[in-house]
Amino acid sequence: MKAKASIVEPHSYSISELAREFDITTRTIRFYEDKGLLKPERRGQTRVYSPEERVRLKLILRGKRLGFSLDESREIIDMYDPAHGNVEQLQRLLEHIGQKREHLCQQLRDIESLMGELEEAEARAQVALVRSRKNESP
Amino acid sequence: MKAKASIVEPHSYSISELAREFDITTRTIRFYEDKGLLKPERRGQTRVYSPEERVRLKLILRGKRLGFSLDESREIIDMYDPAHGNVEQLQRLLEHIGQKREHLCQQLRDIESLMGELEEAEARAQVALVRSRKNESP
DNA sequence: GCAATAGTTTACGTTAACGTAAACGTAAAG
DNA sequence: CTTTACGTTTACGTTAACGTAAACTATTGC
Structure with a gap:
């Protein structure tokens, strides 16, 4: 249309x-x-x-x-709204935000290490590939 | 023991x-x-x-x-071993590694944006907290 | 000797996150 | 008018990743 x-x-x-x-x-x-x-x-x-x-x-x-999970996503989305609550609610929200951040930090560390390991694996595979080619077409 | x-x-x-x-x-x-x-x-x-x-x-x-998923983790773990295969297998492995990297890059971008948004939400919540306190204990 | 502790296998139960299909309404196109 | 495309609700099915429980074995400590 x-x-x-x-x-x-x-x-x-x-x-x-x-x-x-x-x-x-x-x-x-x-x-x-x-x-x-x-x-x-x-x-x-x-x-x-x-x-x-x-x-x-x-x-x-x-x-x-x-x-x-969808529940976690819902929690995160809920953090965007005005948080029109009282002091206690706001404090809980702030703590909640802190927790999510820690979670993300852990994920960052995990990704970093995995990235490094993938590079190593890639290097090994490329070495093996060169060798393998030498053997297959001498 | x-x-x-x-x-x-x-x-x-x-x-x-x-x-x-x-x-x-x-x-x-x-x-x-x-x-x-x-x-x-x-x-x-x-x-x-x-x-x-x-x-x-x-x-x-x-x-x-x-x-x-466990299947994905298995794939990744399998990338660590010698990859004792022929040329084709090694090339597939290399491609596979590339894909995983892209996946991780996307996750990095996602984390970055979420981190930023969490900071904003935190700022808003702190502002709201200060206001809320002023109202509750004048 | 026997109870507690840690191990095993087998099997049914559960939850999240949809997939799939049936049965139906509606509006535009030919 | 009826086919096509898109929408709806309702409901049962499926897969991954375990939980839970039963029924059994082996070792250790007292």
Whole structure:
């Protein structure tokens, strides 16, 4: 349908548009809604997604890439809102943020070490490759 | 049993020792063996783990922290061995290593962005906290 | 001798995160 | 008008990664 060739970004998306964009199924998107991670509006019965909802979806998928469960992603997304709470709630939020950071730091360390090991493995494989070629075509 | 207070590192571990060290259950360790990720020796019927097996377990758990499936962790662990194959196998291995690297790079980007967003959320929460305190104890 | 401790195998149960299919509504295109 | 494309709800199925429990063996300490 090519849209209206408008200059502004579309302020709403269909479920299949989002599914295509992020290479997931509509089932997945509805599942996230079921789990309370998305709350699209409805035009009649049909779901309509705002840019904000689209961002939430992106956050969920980024969480997935980092190995987060949907519950963890929900927690993280909840950190973005005004945190309209009292002192205790805010303090808990701050602590929670700290924990997530530690988690990410650990992941950073893990990635660093794994990266190093991959380099070593690559080097070994290349050495083996050269040898292997010498043997196969003398 | 305190071991023999020897100077050298123990060259073998029991299943419960490893479970305690890594804070997992013996069931989990046996499960990894079932899936072909570990192959401990046996003294009679009892499993005996070498330091090498212990390292493999560590690699599995690091993979878990990065959100890898056991199959993915197995693939990565397999990259460590001599890759005693022919040219084709080695080339596939090299490509495979490249893919894993890209994966890790994506994770790095994801972590970076999330870290940044956590900082913002933290700042907002601290601001809200100060305000909240002013209101509660005027 | 016997209870406690650590090990084993076998097998059924559970949870998360969807997949798959049925059965239906609706709107545009030919 | 009916096919096609897209949407909906409802519900059962599936896979990974273990948990849990039963039933058994072997060793150790008292």
